[in-house]
Amino acid sequence: GIQVEQSPPDLILQEGANSTLRCNFSDSVNNLQWFHQNPWGQLINLFYIPSGTKQNGRLSATTVATERYSLLYISSSQTTDSGVYFCACPGAGSYQLTFGKGTKLSVIP
Amino acid sequence: EAQVTQNPRYLITVTGKKLTVTCSQNMNHEYMSWYRQDPGLGLRQIYYSMNVEVTDKGDVPEGYKVSRKEKRNFPLILESPSPNQTSLYFCAAGYNSPLHFGNGTRLTVT
Numbered sequence: 001g002i003q004v005e006q007s008p009p010d011l012i013l014q015e016g017a018n019s020t021l022r023c024n025f026s027d028s029v030n031n032l033q034w035f036h037q038n039p040w041g042q043l044i045n046l047f048y049i050p051s052g053t054k055q056n057g058r059l060s061a062t063t064v065a066t067e068r069y070s071l072l073y074i075s076s077s078q079t080t081d082s083g084v085y086f087c088a089c090p091g092a093g094s095y096q097l098t099f100g101k102g103t104k105l106s107v108i109p
Numbered sequence: 110e111a112q113v114t115q116n117p118r119y120l121i122t123v124t125g126k127k128l129t130v131t132c133s134q135n136m137n138h139e140y141m142s143w144y145r146q147d148p149g150l151g152l153r154q155i156y157y158s159m160n161v162e163v164t165d166k167g168d169v170p171e172g173y174k175v176s177r178k179e180k181r182n183f184p185l186i187l188e189s190p191s192p193n194q195t196s197l198y199f200c201a202a203g204y205n206s207p208l209h210f211g212n213g214t215r216l217t218v219t
Contacts, residue, residue: 095140096154096165101151
């Protein structure tokens with residue numbers, strides 16, 4: 001099946017800093033999503049982004065499907081951005097979603 | 110409001126006692142899925158369903174059953190739970206659209 005790798009595994013930021021999280025995948029995809037799991041365990045969809053670039057407030061995401069990676073940008077980070085960020089996608093011809101292991105982000109005041 | 114509702118939120122049970130975790134969605138999505146989340150292993154898909162009466166195995170289906178008799182509901186059944194099924198479980202709906210998760214069910218099997 002498809003391999004999904006996220007980097008870095010852990011990230012500590014000062015409030016106000018910017019960051020880039022990366023998701024590499026081993027197969028062509030037609031569906032890629034980013035999620036945030038907050039400290040209370042809730043999983044929130046941030047972006048459905050099979051290709052191109054999207055922005056939502058301080059967050060934006062870019063997927064370059066031909067090069068098999070996606071990036072999540074967080075600007076002017078806030079303590080409420082803390083948590084774990086996951087990307088997920090299916091393999092070519094598959095409906096089975098595979099998640100990366102996540103990037104744990106800690107934003108400190 | 111788009112919603113995926115799973116119940117119960119917390120469940121403690123004993124080995125071998127059958128249990129069902131319910132999941133329902135109000136978004137009319139054809140695709141629904143179940144995941145378990147374990148420390149160090151991340152989120153792994155248990156089963157998914159592409160439509161009513163159509164289900165398929167994910168990465169870790171052993172010890173679980175599902176059914177999809179109607180579009181909005183997708184229950185997860187553990188016929189004979191074992192301690193290695195102690196985990197945090199999530200139901201989700203959506204596929205070629207933003208995937209929405211329920212709030213999770215923390216299951217402990219003693």
